[in-house]
Amino acid sequence: MRKVKRMNLSTEKAVIGFIGLGVMGKSMARNLMKAGYRLHVYNRTKSKADELLQEGAVWHDSADGVAQQADVTITMVEYPRDVEQIVLGQTGVLAAAKEGAVLIDMTTSSPELAARIYEECLKRGVRALDAPVSGGDIGARDGKLSIMVGGDEEVFEAALPVLQAMGSNIVYQGKAGAGQHxxxxxxxxxxxxxxxxxxxxxxxxxxxxxxxxxxxxxxxxxxxxxxxxxxxxxxxxxxxxxxxxxxxxxxxxxxxxxxxxxxxxxxxxxxxxxxxxxxxxxxxxxxxxxxxxxxxxxxxxxx
Missing domain, CATH: 1.10.1040.10 (N-(1-d-carboxylethyl)-l-norvaline Dehydrogenase; domain 2)
Known part of the structure; x- marks a missing residue:
């Protein structure tokens, strides 16, 4: 297992990748930009990213393209099978992520998959958090989501500025999978x-x-x-x-x-x-x- 490098996740330093621009994802991504983060995005339907691109986000044609550029890659997709493919696939986020990068899956997914992603990330020197959200479209729009986080506590603390751009009630719950539970x-x-x-x-x-x-x-x-x-x-x-x-x-x-x-x-x-x-x-x-x-x-x- 490779030792994980520390990263500065302040708005002046960090590049954020965001994958999944649906009802909630688009607003979450927009709030990251409002907080001052440089944003790289991918979505299966490019037209859903048009407004963000006009506001300064950078488009990529694939999830791994986003991950290559990002210090933190956030996934907010539909189903556990989508998470598995986008994160663990041969051309997925993990295959392209930089050593020391952080992966935050904010999809509501299975605790078992969250734990598996955590273990696979460790093998590659990448840090992983499962951080599903609650608050619906209103909470996403207003940056007042409740965010439930599983993973290593030191990684949670490092990623907290990123999460604070999207939520107002952010609670560390425990080991990998605890956020999903x-x-x-x-x-x-x-x-x-x-x-x-x-x-x-x-x-x-x-x-x-x-x-x-x-x-x-x-x-x-x-x-x-x-x-x-x-x-x-x-x-x-x-x-x-x-x-x-x-x-x-x-x-x-x-x-x-x-x-x-x-x-x-x-x-x-x-x-x-x-x-x-x-x-x-x-x-x-x-x-x-x-x-x-x-x-x-x-x-x-x-x-």
Whole structure:
């Protein structure tokens, strides 16, 4: 194992590579530029990078092209299989990364894969963190994401200035994979909460109440939550645009359910939530935001 070199990750020195410019990734990348970092980017669909390129980001035609230039390479893609290919593939990030560089995977992925990437990075003298996020499109836009980090603590401390450009609640959770395990806790809580929000609003509608007025009463009480304050108003307005896709929630809940089963944990709420979101996707809502769950309750197709 090669000894890892220390790097200066201040904005004056570090070059950041960012791979994956979706609903959240584009805003995260933009906030890094606002913080003063030099940014190199890659995305499967180049047009999604156009605004960032106009603002000064440098385009590359491949993930390894980004990694060759970067002191820190951040991946924010869709599925664990995408992470595996982009990071560990023959022409992936790890094959091209400079010795001593830092890889931060911010995709919600599997804890097992995060641990494997960490080990492979060590062999090549590269440092790795798994750092999934929560906060949706609003948190990404405002630079107020919650970031859950696994890996070596000294690497976390070195990368903290980079993470602070994207988030406001940044917590070191432990060894490699701990960030992903924490994100699974987050997704389990969110999924159950979204069922509660949807059910409450459906109840309000069926009983003849004004949902907006109901929200004024319950969002600051014991029922209060991020989903109730941020997604319930979208539901009431008929806005199902994705801050977080239904298809991605299904992916996350599948990872969480598999991990729970491997630990012998019966996660009843998690299992029900995945079933409901799968049913929602089958009805044509895979590309909608998770708040579209209300449509099952309105249609009476929960049973």
């Amino acid at each position: 924490t994100k699974m806790c987050n997704q389990i809580a969110i999924a159950a909460n979204m069922m509660g929000v949807s059910e409450a609003l459906a109840y309000a509608e069926r009983s003849g109440l004004n949902p907006t007025t109901v929200l004024k009463s319950i969002e600051t009480g014991a029922a209060g939550s991020w989903s109730l304050s941020n997604l319930a108003p979208r539901i009431i307005a008929g806005n199902y645009a994705p801050g977080f896709y239904v298809k991605h929630m299904i992916k996350d809940l599948g990872i969480a359910l598999q991990a729970a089963e491997s630990m012998g944990l019966e996660a009843h709420g998690l299992s029900l939530a995945r079933t409901l979101y799968e049913r929602l996707a089958e009805s044509g809502e895979a590309e909608s935001g998770t708040q579209a769950l209300i449509k099952l309750y309105r249609a009476g197709t929960i049973a």
